[in-house]
Amino acid sequence: MTEAGSILIVDDEAVALRNLERVMSKAGYRVTAVQSSEEALTLLEKQEFNLLLTDLRMEKVDGMRLLKTCRELHPDSEVIMITGFASAQTAVDAMKQGAFYYITKPFRLDEVRKVVAEAMEKIRLRNENRSLKQQIEALQDQVKIVTQDDGMLSLLSLARQIAPTDCNVLVVGESGTGKELFARYLHQHSTRNSGPYVAVNCGAFSKDLLANELFGHEKDAFTGAHSQKKGLIETASGGSLFLDEVTEMSPEMQVKLLRVIQEKEVLRLGATQPVKVDIRVIAATNHDLAEAVRSGVLRQDLYFRLNVVTLAIPPLAQRKGDIPLLAQYFLQKYAVQMKKTLNNIAPDVLEILQRYDYPGNVRELENIIARGCAVSSGDRIELAHLSEDMRQQGGITLPGKGETMPTLEQQEKTYIRWVLNELGGNQTAAANALGINRSSLWRKLKGYQDAQ
Ligand SMILES: Nc1ncnc2c1ncn2[C@@H]1O[C@H](COP(=O)(O)OP(=O)(O)OP(=O)(O)O)[C@@H](O)[C@H]1O
Numbered sequence: 001m002t003e004a005g006s007i008l009i010v011d012d013e014a015v016a017l018r019n020l021e022r023v024m025s026k027a028g029y030r031v032t033a034v035q036s037s038e039e040a041l042t043l044l045e046k047q048e049f050n051l052l053l054t055d056l057r058m059e060k061v062d063g064m065r066l067l068k069t070c071r072e073l074h075p076d077s078e079v080i081m082i083t084g085f086a087s088a089q090t091a092v093d094a095m096k097q098g099a100f101y102y103i104t105k106p107f108r109l110d111e112v113r114k115v116v117a118e119a120m121e122k123i124r125l126r127n128e129n130r131s132l133k134q135q136i137e138a139l140q141d142q143v144k145i146v147t148q149d150d151g152m153l154s155l156l157s158l159a160r161q162i163a164p165t166d167c168n169v170l171v172v173g174e175s176g177t178g179k180e181l182f183a184r185y186l187h188q189h190s191t192r193n194s195g196p197y198v199a200v201n202c203g204a205f206s207k208d209l210l211a212n213e214l215f216g217h218e219k220d221a222f223t224g225a226h227s228q229k230k231g232l233i234e235t236a237s238g239g240s241l242f243l244d245e246v247t248e249m250s251p252e253m254q255v256k257l258l259r260v261i262q263e264k265e266v267l268r269l270g271a272t273q274p275v276k277v278d279i280r281v282i283a284a285t286n287h288d289l290a291e292a293v294r295s296g297v298l299r300q301d302l303y304f305r306l307n308v309v310t311l312a313i314p315p316l317a318q319r320k321g322d323i324p325l326l327a328q329y330f331l332q333k334y335a336v337q338m339k340k341t342l343n344n345i346a347p348d349v350l351e352i353l354q355r356y357d358y359p360g361n362v363r364e365l366e367n368i369i370a371r372g373c374a375v376s377s378g379d380r381i382e383l384a385h386l387s388e389d390m391r392q393q394g395g396i397t398l399p400g401k402g403e404t405m406p407t408l409e410q411q412e413k414t415y416i417r418w419v420l421n422e423l424g425g426n427q428t429a430a431a432n433a434l435g436i437n438r439s440s441l442w443r444k445l446k447g448y449q450d451a452q
Protein backbone atom coordinates (compact mmCIF):
# COMPACT_ATOMS: atom_id res chain seq x y z
CA MET A 1 0.00 0.00 0.00
CA THR A 2 1.44 3.33 -0.97
CA GLU A 3 -0.84 5.14 1.44
CA ALA A 4 -1.56 4.19 5.05
CA GLY A 5 -3.81 1.15 5.39
CA SER A 6 -7.36 1.61 6.62
CA ILE A 7 -8.72 -0.16 9.71
CA LEU A 8 -12.22 -0.55 11.04
CA ILE A 9 -12.13 -1.24 14.78
CA VAL A 10 -15.26 -2.61 16.44
CA ASP A 11 -15.63 -3.17 20.18
CA ASP A 12 -18.64 -2.52 22.37
CA GLU A 13 -16.37 -1.92 25.32
CA ALA A 14 -15.59 1.81 25.26
CA VAL A 15 -12.21 1.67 27.02
CA ALA A 16 -10.79 -1.12 24.87
CA LEU A 17 -12.06 0.67 21.76
CA ARG A 18 -10.39 3.99 22.67
CA ASN A 19 -7.13 2.26 23.47
CA LEU A 20 -7.03 0.41 20.17
CA GLU A 21 -8.02 3.53 18.27
CA ARG A 22 -5.26 5.55 19.88
CA VAL A 23 -2.55 2.96 19.26
CA MET A 24 -3.53 2.31 15.65
CA SER A 25 -3.79 6.01 14.79
CA LYS A 26 -0.40 6.55 16.34
CA ALA A 27 0.99 3.73 14.18
CA GLY A 28 -0.11 5.77 11.16
CA TYR A 29 -3.19 3.85 9.97
CA ARG A 30 -6.43 5.50 8.86
CA VAL A 31 -8.73 4.44 11.66
CA THR A 32 -12.50 4.27 11.93
CA ALA A 33 -13.63 3.14 15.39
CA VAL A 34 -17.23 2.21 16.21
CA GLN A 35 -18.77 0.91 19.40
CA SER A 36 -21.91 -0.43 17.76
CA SER A 37 -21.56 -3.64 15.79
CA GLU A 38 -24.72 -2.77 13.82
CA GLU A 39 -23.09 0.43 12.69
CA ALA A 40 -20.01 -1.59 11.72
CA LEU A 41 -22.17 -3.86 9.57
CA THR A 42 -23.69 -0.87 7.76
CA LEU A 43 -20.23 0.59 7.21
CA LEU A 44 -18.91 -2.70 5.81
CA GLU A 45 -21.79 -2.85 3.38
CA LYS A 46 -20.84 0.56 2.03
CA GLN A 47 -17.11 0.69 2.24
CA GLU A 48 -13.98 -1.42 2.07
CA PHE A 49 -11.32 -1.33 4.80
CA ASN A 50 -7.99 -3.08 4.47
CA LEU A 51 -8.41 -4.53 7.92
CA LEU A 52 -11.28 -5.31 10.27
CA LEU A 53 -10.26 -5.56 13.91
CA THR A 54 -13.27 -6.77 15.83
CA ASP A 55 -14.32 -8.07 19.19
CA LEU A 56 -16.07 -11.44 19.04
CA ARG A 57 -18.71 -11.13 21.76
CA MET A 58 -21.02 -8.23 21.05
CA GLU A 59 -24.73 -7.67 21.36
CA LYS A 60 -27.02 -7.95 18.30
CA VAL A 61 -24.33 -8.51 15.66
CA ASP A 62 -21.43 -10.59 16.85
CA GLY A 63 -17.85 -10.62 15.56
CA MET A 64 -18.38 -13.86 13.64
CA ARG A 65 -21.13 -12.27 11.56
CA LEU A 66 -18.94 -9.24 10.82
CA LEU A 67 -16.15 -11.60 9.80
CA LYS A 68 -18.42 -13.47 7.38
CA THR A 69 -19.81 -10.28 5.87
CA CYS A 70 -16.37 -8.84 5.46
CA ARG A 71 -15.03 -11.98 3.76
CA GLU A 72 -17.99 -12.03 1.39
CA LEU A 73 -18.05 -8.38 0.44
CA HIS A 74 -14.35 -7.61 0.54
CA PRO A 75 -12.28 -10.72 -0.13
CA ASP A 76 -9.12 -8.60 -0.22
CA SER A 77 -9.55 -7.37 3.34
CA GLU A 78 -8.11 -9.16 6.35
CA VAL A 79 -9.84 -9.71 9.68
CA ILE A 80 -8.34 -9.96 13.17
CA MET A 81 -10.64 -11.27 15.86
CA ILE A 82 -10.39 -10.36 19.53
CA THR A 83 -11.89 -12.97 21.83
CA GLY A 84 -12.93 -12.30 25.39
CA PHE A 85 -11.81 -15.64 26.67
CA ALA A 86 -9.27 -18.06 25.46
CA SER A 87 -11.72 -20.46 23.88
CA ALA A 88 -9.84 -22.71 21.51
CA GLN A 89 -13.02 -23.54 19.66
CA THR A 90 -13.99 -19.97 18.75
CA ALA A 91 -10.46 -19.26 17.66
CA VAL A 92 -10.52 -22.28 15.38
CA ASP A 93 -13.94 -21.23 14.03
CA ALA A 94 -12.69 -17.72 13.31
CA MET A 95 -9.63 -19.02 11.48
CA LYS A 96 -11.81 -21.44 9.50
CA GLN A 97 -13.97 -18.54 8.39
CA GLY A 98 -10.88 -16.87 7.04
CA ALA A 99 -9.70 -14.63 9.89
CA PHE A 100 -6.04 -13.63 9.63
CA TYR A 101 -5.46 -14.13 13.35
CA TYR A 102 -7.13 -14.00 16.74
CA ILE A 103 -6.04 -12.24 19.90
CA THR A 104 -7.25 -13.05 23.38
CA LYS A 105 -8.23 -10.51 25.96
CA PRO A 106 -6.62 -9.11 27.98
CA PHE A 107 -4.15 -8.27 25.23
CA ARG A 108 -0.95 -6.31 25.20
CA LEU A 109 -1.15 -3.34 22.85
CA ASP A 110 2.24 -4.06 21.29
CA GLU A 111 1.03 -7.58 20.49
CA VAL A 112 -1.96 -6.15 18.61
CA ARG A 113 0.29 -3.68 16.83
CA LYS A 114 2.54 -6.52 15.66
CA VAL A 115 -0.31 -8.69 14.34
CA VAL A 116 -1.88 -5.69 12.57
CA ALA A 117 1.46 -4.87 10.94
CA GLU A 118 1.76 -8.46 9.72
CA ALA A 119 -1.73 -8.41 8.22
CA MET A 120 -1.00 -5.11 6.48
CA GLU A 121 2.24 -6.55 5.08
CA LYS A 122 0.35 -9.53 3.70
CA ILE A 123 -2.08 -7.16 1.94
CA ARG A 124 0.75 -5.03 0.60
CA LEU A 125 2.56 -8.07 -0.84
CA ARG A 126 -0.62 -9.38 -2.39
CA ASN A 127 -1.33 -6.02 -4.06
CA GLU A 128 2.23 -5.77 -5.27
CA ASN A 129 2.11 -9.26 -6.77
CA ARG A 130 -1.15 -8.51 -8.44
CA SER A 131 0.10 -5.33 -10.01
CA LEU A 132 3.29 -7.05 -11.20
CA LYS A 133 1.19 -9.79 -12.71
CA GLN A 134 -0.97 -7.22 -14.46
CA GLN A 135 2.11 -5.47 -15.81
CA ILE A 136 3.49 -8.75 -17.14
CA GLU A 137 0.16 -9.63 -18.73
CA ALA A 138 -0.03 -6.19 -20.32
CA LEU A 139 3.46 -6.65 -21.74
CA GLN A 140 2.60 -10.09 -23.10
CA ASP A 141 -0.52 -8.65 -24.72
CA GLN A 142 1.39 -5.83 -26.39
CA VAL A 143 0.60 -5.88 -30.07
CA LYS A 144 3.80 -6.25 -32.04
CA ILE A 145 3.84 -5.13 -35.66
CA VAL A 146 7.08 -6.30 -37.18
CA THR A 147 8.36 -4.28 -40.13
CA GLN A 148 11.30 -2.37 -41.52
CA ASP A 149 9.50 -1.16 -44.62
CA ASP A 150 9.39 2.63 -44.97
CA GLY A 151 5.75 2.68 -46.06
CA MET A 152 4.72 0.47 -43.14
CA LEU A 153 6.77 2.52 -40.68
CA SER A 154 4.98 5.70 -41.74
CA LEU A 155 1.66 3.87 -41.46
CA LEU A 156 2.59 2.86 -37.91
CA SER A 157 3.51 6.40 -37.02
CA LEU A 158 0.22 7.65 -38.49
CA ALA A 159 -1.58 4.99 -36.42
CA ARG A 160 0.15 6.15 -33.23
CA GLN A 161 -0.68 9.75 -34.06
CA ILE A 162 -4.40 9.18 -34.58
CA ALA A 163 -4.82 6.48 -31.92
CA PRO A 164 -5.42 8.90 -29.00
CA THR A 165 -7.98 10.91 -30.97
CA ASP A 166 -11.44 9.43 -31.05
CA CYS A 167 -11.80 9.51 -34.82
CA ASN A 168 -13.13 6.46 -36.58
CA VAL A 169 -10.59 4.56 -38.63
CA LEU A 170 -10.93 2.41 -41.69
CA VAL A 171 -8.29 -0.26 -42.18
CA VAL A 172 -8.06 -1.65 -45.70
CA GLY A 173 -5.81 -4.26 -47.17
CA GLU A 174 -5.77 -7.72 -48.69
CA SER A 175 -6.54 -10.72 -46.54
CA GLY A 176 -3.79 -11.52 -44.04
CA THR A 177 -1.97 -8.18 -44.30
CA GLY A 178 -2.50 -7.39 -40.61
CA LYS A 179 -5.74 -5.36 -40.49
CA GLU A 180 -6.86 -6.81 -37.19
CA LEU A 181 -3.37 -6.37 -35.78
CA PHE A 182 -3.53 -2.66 -36.65
CA ALA A 183 -6.98 -2.40 -35.06
CA ARG A 184 -5.60 -3.82 -31.79
CA TYR A 185 -2.56 -1.56 -32.09
CA LEU A 186 -4.85 1.49 -32.40
CA HIS A 187 -6.79 0.42 -29.33
CA GLN A 188 -3.64 -0.15 -27.29
CA HIS A 189 -2.27 3.27 -28.18
CA SER A 190 -5.56 5.04 -27.53
CA THR A 191 -6.71 6.68 -24.33
CA ARG A 192 -9.36 3.94 -24.24
CA ASN A 193 -6.84 1.15 -23.73
CA SER A 194 -8.07 0.28 -20.26
CA GLY A 195 -11.57 -0.12 -21.72
CA PRO A 196 -12.82 -3.09 -23.72
CA TYR A 197 -11.73 -4.03 -27.24
CA VAL A 198 -14.59 -5.83 -28.94
CA ALA A 199 -14.10 -7.42 -32.36
CA VAL A 200 -17.07 -8.42 -34.50
CA ASN A 201 -16.79 -10.19 -37.81
CA CYS A 202 -19.86 -8.92 -39.65
CA GLY A 203 -19.52 -11.65 -42.28
CA ALA A 204 -19.76 -14.42 -39.70
CA PHE A 205 -23.41 -13.84 -38.76
CA SER A 206 -26.70 -13.98 -40.59
CA LYS A 207 -28.55 -10.64 -40.81
CA ASP A 208 -30.84 -11.25 -37.82
CA LEU A 209 -28.14 -12.74 -35.65
CA LEU A 210 -25.81 -9.83 -36.34
CA ALA A 211 -28.50 -7.33 -35.28
CA ASN A 212 -29.02 -9.27 -32.08
CA GLU A 213 -25.31 -9.53 -31.36
CA LEU A 214 -24.58 -5.87 -32.04
CA PHE A 215 -27.66 -4.22 -30.58
CA GLY A 216 -28.85 -6.72 -27.98
CA HIS A 217 -32.52 -7.05 -27.07
CA GLU A 218 -35.07 -6.42 -24.36
CA LYS A 219 -36.84 -9.28 -22.62
CA ASP A 220 -39.62 -10.65 -24.90
CA ALA A 221 -38.41 -8.62 -27.90
CA PHE A 222 -38.98 -11.78 -29.95
CA THR A 223 -39.96 -15.38 -29.30
CA GLY A 224 -37.22 -16.96 -27.24
CA ALA A 225 -35.89 -13.69 -25.82
CA HIS A 226 -36.33 -14.83 -22.21
CA SER A 227 -34.14 -12.18 -20.73
CA GLN A 228 -32.60 -8.87 -21.60
CA LYS A 229 -29.29 -9.03 -23.51
CA LYS A 230 -26.72 -6.33 -23.85
CA GLY A 231 -25.36 -5.98 -27.41
CA LEU A 232 -21.69 -5.85 -28.35
CA ILE A 233 -21.91 -2.12 -29.10
CA GLU A 234 -22.90 -1.52 -25.48
CA THR A 235 -20.22 -3.94 -24.29
CA ALA A 236 -17.62 -1.92 -26.22
CA SER A 237 -18.67 1.32 -24.55
CA GLY A 238 -15.63 3.09 -23.10
CA GLY A 239 -13.40 1.18 -25.51
CA SER A 240 -13.07 0.32 -29.19
CA LEU A 241 -15.41 -1.61 -31.49
CA PHE A 242 -13.69 -3.40 -34.37
CA LEU A 243 -16.07 -4.15 -37.22
CA ASP A 244 -14.42 -6.63 -39.54
CA GLU A 245 -15.73 -7.24 -43.06
CA VAL A 246 -17.93 -4.21 -42.75
CA THR A 247 -19.31 -4.49 -46.31
CA GLU A 248 -21.16 -7.62 -45.19
CA MET A 249 -23.67 -5.54 -43.23
CA SER A 250 -27.21 -5.43 -44.55
CA PRO A 251 -28.62 -2.03 -45.61
CA GLU A 252 -30.91 -1.95 -42.52
CA MET A 253 -27.98 -2.63 -40.24
CA GLN A 254 -25.97 0.11 -41.89
CA VAL A 255 -28.72 2.63 -41.09
CA LYS A 256 -28.72 1.50 -37.47
CA LEU A 257 -24.96 1.68 -37.19
CA LEU A 258 -24.98 5.16 -38.69
CA ARG A 259 -27.39 6.18 -35.97
CA VAL A 260 -25.13 4.74 -33.29
CA ILE A 261 -22.17 6.69 -34.63
CA GLN A 262 -24.09 9.95 -35.07
CA GLU A 263 -26.22 9.94 -31.93
CA LYS A 264 -23.82 7.98 -29.71
CA GLU A 265 -26.69 5.86 -28.51
CA VAL A 266 -27.99 2.39 -29.20
CA LEU A 267 -31.51 1.02 -29.26
CA ARG A 268 -31.81 -2.60 -28.18
CA LEU A 269 -34.25 -4.69 -30.24
CA GLY A 270 -37.69 -4.22 -28.73
CA ALA A 271 -36.62 -1.20 -26.67
CA THR A 272 -38.23 2.21 -26.67
CA GLN A 273 -35.48 4.06 -24.83
CA PRO A 274 -31.97 4.30 -26.31
CA VAL A 275 -28.87 3.72 -24.15
CA LYS A 276 -25.91 6.13 -24.34
CA VAL A 277 -22.68 4.59 -25.61
CA ASP A 278 -19.18 5.93 -25.97
CA ILE A 279 -17.36 3.97 -28.67
CA ARG A 280 -14.63 4.40 -31.20
CA VAL A 281 -15.25 2.42 -34.36
CA ILE A 282 -12.44 0.78 -36.28
CA ALA A 283 -13.74 -0.87 -39.44
CA ALA A 284 -11.90 -3.18 -41.80
CA THR A 285 -12.43 -4.65 -45.20
CA ASN A 286 -10.49 -6.35 -47.96
CA HIS A 287 -12.88 -4.99 -50.58
CA ASP A 288 -12.58 -1.80 -52.55
CA LEU A 289 -14.89 0.44 -50.52
CA ALA A 290 -15.21 3.19 -53.11
CA GLU A 291 -16.45 0.49 -55.45
CA ALA A 292 -18.80 -0.87 -52.76
CA VAL A 293 -20.30 2.62 -52.44
CA ARG A 294 -20.63 2.97 -56.21
CA SER A 295 -22.42 -0.34 -56.52
CA GLY A 296 -24.71 0.43 -53.59
CA VAL A 297 -23.38 -2.28 -51.24
CA LEU A 298 -22.27 0.33 -48.71
CA ARG A 299 -24.13 3.55 -47.85
CA GLN A 300 -22.12 6.59 -48.74
CA ASP A 301 -22.99 8.44 -45.51
CA LEU A 302 -21.78 5.46 -43.45
CA TYR A 303 -18.64 5.25 -45.57
CA PHE A 304 -17.86 8.90 -44.79
CA ARG A 305 -18.48 8.35 -41.07
CA LEU A 306 -16.24 5.29 -40.90
CA ASN A 307 -13.56 6.61 -43.16
CA VAL A 308 -12.29 9.59 -41.19
CA VAL A 309 -8.79 8.21 -41.55
CA THR A 310 -7.82 5.30 -43.78
CA LEU A 311 -4.90 3.01 -43.05
CA ALA A 312 -4.12 1.12 -46.25
CA ILE A 313 -1.83 -1.82 -45.51
CA PRO A 314 0.25 -2.86 -48.51
CA PRO A 315 0.34 -6.52 -49.54
CA LEU A 316 3.44 -8.42 -48.45
CA ALA A 317 4.55 -8.79 -52.08
CA GLN A 318 5.01 -5.03 -52.17
CA ARG A 319 7.31 -5.01 -49.15
CA LYS A 320 9.50 -8.00 -49.71
CA GLY A 321 12.16 -6.51 -47.48
CA ASP A 322 9.96 -7.52 -44.54
CA ILE A 323 9.99 -11.21 -45.44
CA PRO A 324 13.27 -12.25 -43.71
CA LEU A 325 12.38 -10.18 -40.65
CA LEU A 326 8.88 -11.61 -40.35
CA ALA A 327 10.15 -15.14 -41.05
CA GLN A 328 12.67 -14.81 -38.21
CA TYR A 329 10.01 -13.35 -35.91
CA PHE A 330 7.58 -16.21 -36.57
CA LEU A 331 10.40 -18.73 -36.24
CA GLN A 332 11.10 -17.49 -32.73
CA LYS A 333 7.41 -17.37 -31.88
CA TYR A 334 6.74 -20.97 -32.96
CA ALA A 335 10.01 -22.33 -31.62
CA VAL A 336 8.96 -21.11 -28.16
CA GLN A 337 5.38 -22.29 -28.61
CA MET A 338 6.44 -25.73 -29.84
CA LYS A 339 9.33 -25.95 -27.35
CA LYS A 340 11.95 -26.44 -30.07
CA THR A 341 15.54 -25.27 -30.37
CA LEU A 342 15.00 -23.79 -33.87
CA ASN A 343 16.87 -20.57 -34.48
CA ASN A 344 17.74 -20.48 -38.14
CA ILE A 345 16.37 -20.64 -41.66
CA ALA A 346 18.48 -22.24 -44.41
CA PRO A 347 19.61 -19.76 -47.12
CA ASP A 348 17.87 -21.66 -49.95
CA VAL A 349 14.63 -21.59 -47.94
CA LEU A 350 14.97 -17.84 -47.40
CA GLU A 351 15.54 -17.41 -51.11
CA ILE A 352 12.32 -19.22 -51.93
CA LEU A 353 10.49 -17.26 -49.26
CA GLN A 354 11.68 -14.01 -50.77
CA ARG A 355 10.80 -14.97 -54.30
CA TYR A 356 7.26 -16.02 -53.49
CA ASP A 357 4.31 -13.61 -53.89
CA TYR A 358 2.08 -14.48 -50.90
CA PRO A 359 -1.54 -14.10 -52.02
CA GLY A 360 -2.38 -14.87 -48.36
CA ASN A 361 0.10 -12.22 -47.23
CA VAL A 362 1.65 -12.28 -43.75
CA ARG A 363 -0.75 -14.98 -42.54
CA GLU A 364 0.50 -17.27 -45.32
CA LEU A 365 4.14 -16.61 -44.41
CA GLU A 366 3.29 -17.29 -40.77
CA ASN A 367 1.69 -20.61 -41.73
CA ILE A 368 4.69 -21.63 -43.85
CA ILE A 369 7.01 -20.99 -40.90
CA ALA A 370 4.68 -22.70 -38.44
CA ARG A 371 4.64 -25.76 -40.70
CA GLY A 372 8.43 -25.66 -41.00
CA CYS A 373 8.79 -25.48 -37.23
CA ALA A 374 6.38 -28.34 -36.71
CA VAL A 375 8.17 -30.76 -39.07
CA SER A 376 11.75 -29.76 -38.35
CA SER A 377 13.60 -31.61 -35.64
CA GLY A 378 16.93 -29.78 -35.85
CA ASP A 379 17.74 -26.15 -35.25
CA ARG A 380 17.08 -24.99 -38.83
CA ILE A 381 14.19 -24.91 -41.25
CA GLU A 382 15.48 -26.71 -44.35
CA LEU A 383 14.11 -27.08 -47.86
CA ALA A 384 12.67 -30.47 -46.91
CA HIS A 385 10.47 -28.79 -44.31
CA LEU A 386 8.58 -26.78 -46.93
CA SER A 387 5.49 -28.07 -48.67
CA GLU A 388 5.85 -29.55 -52.16
CA ASP A 389 4.19 -26.45 -53.67
CA MET A 390 6.61 -24.11 -51.95
CA ARG A 391 9.64 -26.18 -52.95
CA GLN A 392 8.57 -25.86 -56.57
CA GLN A 393 8.97 -22.13 -56.27
CA GLY A 394 12.66 -22.92 -55.98
CA GLY A 395 13.78 -22.55 -59.59
CA ILE A 396 16.40 -24.46 -61.57
CA THR A 397 20.15 -24.93 -61.34
CA LEU A 398 21.92 -25.43 -64.66
CA PRO A 399 24.39 -28.36 -64.72
CA GLY A 400 27.84 -27.12 -63.89
CA LYS A 401 26.58 -23.70 -62.73
CA GLY A 402 25.96 -23.01 -59.06
CA GLU A 403 23.38 -20.26 -59.53
CA THR A 404 19.69 -20.97 -59.15
CA MET A 405 17.52 -19.44 -61.86
CA PRO A 406 13.75 -19.00 -62.00
CA THR A 407 11.81 -21.43 -64.15
CA LEU A 408 10.16 -20.16 -67.33
CA GLU A 409 6.80 -20.33 -65.62
CA GLN A 410 8.03 -18.31 -62.64
CA GLN A 411 9.57 -15.78 -64.97
CA GLU A 412 6.32 -15.43 -66.92
CA LYS A 413 4.33 -15.04 -63.74
CA THR A 414 6.64 -12.38 -62.36
CA TYR A 415 6.61 -10.54 -65.69
CA ILE A 416 2.80 -10.62 -66.02
CA ARG A 417 2.35 -9.39 -62.47
CA TRP A 418 4.87 -6.62 -63.02
CA VAL A 419 3.10 -5.41 -66.18
CA LEU A 420 -0.28 -5.59 -64.46
CA ASN A 421 1.03 -3.65 -61.51
CA GLU A 422 2.62 -0.99 -63.72
CA LEU A 423 -0.72 -0.52 -65.46
CA GLY A 424 -2.56 -0.02 -62.20
CA GLY A 425 -4.20 -3.44 -62.25
CA ASN A 426 -6.02 -2.77 -65.53
CA GLN A 427 -6.31 -6.27 -67.06
CA THR A 428 -7.41 -5.10 -70.53
CA ALA A 429 -4.43 -2.76 -70.83
CA ALA A 430 -2.10 -5.46 -69.47
CA ALA A 431 -3.40 -8.04 -71.97
CA ASN A 432 -2.82 -5.53 -74.82
CA ALA A 433 0.69 -4.77 -73.64
CA LEU A 434 1.53 -8.47 -73.32
CA GLY A 435 0.10 -9.26 -76.75
CA ILE A 436 -2.37 -11.84 -75.48
CA ASN A 437 -6.14 -11.65 -75.26
CA ARG A 438 -7.89 -10.73 -72.05
CA SER A 439 -9.31 -14.17 -71.37
CA SER A 440 -5.87 -15.83 -71.63
CA LEU A 441 -4.55 -13.30 -69.16
CA TRP A 442 -7.46 -13.97 -66.84
CA ARG A 443 -6.88 -17.75 -67.09
CA LYS A 444 -3.21 -17.34 -66.25
CA LEU A 445 -3.93 -15.12 -63.26
CA LYS A 446 -6.58 -17.52 -62.02
CA GLY A 447 -4.10 -20.40 -62.43
CA TYR A 448 -1.60 -18.56 -60.21
CA GLN A 449 -4.25 -18.05 -57.58
CA ASP A 450 -5.43 -21.67 -57.64
CA ALA A 451 -1.87 -22.96 -57.34
CA GLN A 452 -1.34 -21.19 -54.00
N1 LIG B 1 3.60 -6.87 -39.39
C1 LIG B 1 3.29 -7.96 -38.69
N2 LIG B 1 4.04 -8.36 -37.66
C2 LIG B 1 3.75 -9.47 -36.96
N3 LIG B 1 2.68 -10.26 -37.22
C3 LIG B 1 1.89 -9.92 -38.24
C4 LIG B 1 2.13 -8.76 -39.02
N4 LIG B 1 1.15 -8.65 -39.93
C5 LIG B 1 0.34 -9.70 -39.75
N5 LIG B 1 0.76 -10.48 -38.73
C6 LIG B 1 0.17 -11.74 -38.29
O1 LIG B 1 -0.44 -12.34 -39.42
C7 LIG B 1 -1.70 -12.90 -39.12
C8 LIG B 1 -2.80 -12.24 -39.95
O2 LIG B 1 -3.00 -10.89 -39.52
P1 LIG B 1 -4.46 -10.27 -39.33
O3 LIG B 1 -5.40 -11.27 -38.79
O4 LIG B 1 -4.32 -9.00 -38.61
O5 LIG B 1 -4.81 -10.02 -40.86
P2 LIG B 1 -6.14 -9.44 -41.51
O6 LIG B 1 -5.71 -8.40 -42.49
O7 LIG B 1 -7.10 -9.04 -40.47
O8 LIG B 1 -6.66 -10.72 -42.31
P3 LIG B 1 -8.17 -11.06 -42.86
O9 LIG B 1 -8.49 -10.06 -43.93
O10 LIG B 1 -8.02 -12.43 -43.43
O11 LIG B 1 -9.08 -10.99 -41.69
C9 LIG B 1 -1.90 -12.71 -37.62
O12 LIG B 1 -1.46 -13.85 -36.95
C10 LIG B 1 -0.99 -11.53 -37.30
O13 LIG B 1 -0.57 -11.57 -35.97
Ligand SMILES: [Mg+2]
Binds near residue numbers: 179180244
Ligand atom coordinates in the same frame (compact mmCIF):
# COMPACT_ATOMS: atom_id res chain seq x y z
MG1 LIG C 1 -8.96 -9.93 -40.03
